[in-house]
Amino acid sequence: MENNESEMVSIHVMGKKHRVPYDLTIMKAMEYAGHQFRRGSGCRGGFCGACATIYRTKGNFKLLGALACQKIVEDGMYIAQIPFSPSEKKTYHIAEVRPDASAFLEYYPEIARCLACNTCTKACPQDIDVMDYVQAALKGDIETAAKLSFDCLSCGLCAVRCPAEIVPYNIGQLARRLYSRHIVGPTDHVRAKVKEVEAGKFDEGIEELKRLSGEKLQERYENREKML
Ligand code: FES
Secondary structure, three states: OOOOHHHEEEEEEOOEEEEEEOOOEHHHHHHHOOOOOOOOOOOOOOOOOOOEEEEEOOOOOOOEEEEOOOOEOOOOEEEEEOOOOOOOOOOOOHHHOOOOHHHHHHHOHHHHHOOOOOHHHHHOOOOOOHHHHHHHHHOOOHHHHHHHOOOOOOOOHHHHHOOOOOOHHHHHHHHHHHHHHHHHOOOHHHHHHHHHHHOOOOHHHHHHHHHOOHHHHHHHHHOOOOOO
């Protein structure tokens, strides 16, 4: 069916102009324009953080960021996908890491350069108080850092914008791991699930998956129950 021209907007994807329906997300608009997502797309529901996208709007010098699967297009939007966000996650044994500020300073010493400029918070498409959790981590307040960062998807837009080259989502992840390992410990539902795993509840299903050919496995994956 033809779209009504009055319901179309113009967007630019990597410099090329396209007319797309006004009510599509950036991701769907790019697909409408013929772009195929091989990378930069995962859950399509705002959960996985794979679709971080940079854009500009007409007449606005600011570089803005969004999740492509969530943000609705605007007329005159200039869109560029970023291939990945910088992240070097350190390897550690969480049981051996002390749950205080020294953990962050040891694994991510760049955290000490935080200028408290709040750029990370402004860049977050989840409206998370990123700067506040980074500052809490610096003070050794693991619980606050873990709780404030709880909704983080690791999309990387905060890291892309941080002038001190901190990767805030690594800090949040370490805080949440420290919090659950050293402060709250395993919750009842985790203990119950571990018991089920140990009792072999999922063994048959896993064995069945292991027997499938790559093709069948892909078919099963594509027909899985999806959130959207
Ligand atoms: S594709 Fe998963 S958050 Fe957008």
